Amino acid sequence: MTTETTTKSKQAPAQFAGVAKLDQQLCFALYSASGLMTRLYRPLLDPLGLTYPQYLAMLALWERAPSTVGELGEALGLDSATLTPLLKRLEAGGLVTRRRDPADERRVLVEPTAKGQALREQAKSVPAAMLCNLPLDADELKSLHRTLTRFVSGLRKADAGAANRS
C-alpha cells in the first residue's frame, strides 16, 4: 500500500484504485466465462466432431458460402495463422472445400461440402441444449448480450487504434 504518484500522470478519475481493481476482476470474469463456456459446448459439439472455434467457422459458412479466409477471419476475429490450420482440419474431415479464387489467385474460397451442409441439421439442437446450461433468465441474457455487444465493439475500436499506432 505504498502511496505513490505513478498514477497521477494518467488522467485517471479520483476513485481510480477501486475501478482499476474492478477492471482487473472484469477482465478475469470475461476470461473465465469464455473458458467455461467453451468447456460446456464440448459435450454438445463432440458428437458433431467439432471444436467450438470449428463450430463458429461452420456457422459463418452456413450463413455465407463461399467465403474467403479473410472474410472468415473478419467475422470471427481470427487471423490466417489460426484459420488456415483450422480450415485444413475441417477439410480433412470432409466438411469444407478450399480452392483458390480463379478471379483472384491470392484468395482462397472456403465452402461447406454436402457433408458439411448435412451437419447443419444436427447442429440445430445445439443452441437449445446450451441454453439449458446458461444460468441467467431470458431478460438477464438479453441485458448481458446488449452490454457485451457494446463492450466488444468498443474494444474492437481500441484494438484497431492500437494496431494503427504500431
Place this chain on the structure above:
Amino acid sequence: MTTETTTKSKQAPAQFAGVAKLDQQLCFALYSASGLMTRLYRPLLDPLGLTYPQYLAMLALWERAPSTVGELGEALGLDSATLTPLLKRLEAGGLVTRRRDPADERRVLVEPTAKGQALREQAKSVPAAMLCNLPLDADELKSLHRTLTRFVSGLRKADAGAANRS
C-alpha cells in the same frame, strides 16, 4: 427451413428460436471479448515479460504465496496440464520458485522470487492503463461485472455437474 419436431422433445420455452440464437450470439460475444481483451493487455504486459495467463498467475501468487499448483488451478480455472508448463516458464524467467512440499511430497509449492516480488511494483500501473482501453463508463463496468460474476458462478456449477455426470 424444414419444419421439424426435433426441438419439441426438449422442454424448451415457446420463444425458443429467438433465445437460442441470442445464446449463440452471447457465447460468441464472450469469446470475442475475451480474445480482444487479451490482445489489449499484450502491449501493457510485454514490457513486464508476461503473457495474460502468466499475469493472472502472478496476481494470484502476489495475493497468496506459497500456493500449490492445485490452489492456483482452482483460483484461475486451469488444470495442471496448463499450469505446469506455464509455471516452468515463469521459473525459467526467474520470477517464481517451485519445490515439493516437504510435508506432502505430492504437492508442489510455488512462490515468487525477489524478482517476482519486484515485478509487482511495475505491474501496478497496468490496471489503470487497461482501464483507458475499456469502452464503458464506471457504472456500466460495475453492472457488467455484477452480471458476469453471477454468470460465471452459475456456469461453474453447470460445469461441476457435467463433470460429475461423466
Place this chain on the structure above:
DNA sequence: TACTAAACAATCGTGTACGATTTAAATGGA
C-alpha cells in the same frame, strides 16, 4: 500391517491463438 483407493502433479497428443516473416498475386503510378 498390507493393500486398495484417492489425490496430486507431470506428461502426451491435439487444437487453438497470434506476432513476425515469407511467398505469390494483383494494383497503381511514373
Place this chain on the structure above:
DNA sequence: TCCATTTAAATCGTACACGATTGTTTAGTA
C-alpha cells in the same frame, strides 16, 4: 510497360488449453 506497393494466405515459433494417462505419494480400511 515496369516496378514498387499493397494485399492475401501460408508458414514458423511460442504459448496457452484441456482430455486422457501416468507415476508417485498419501490416506483409509480390512
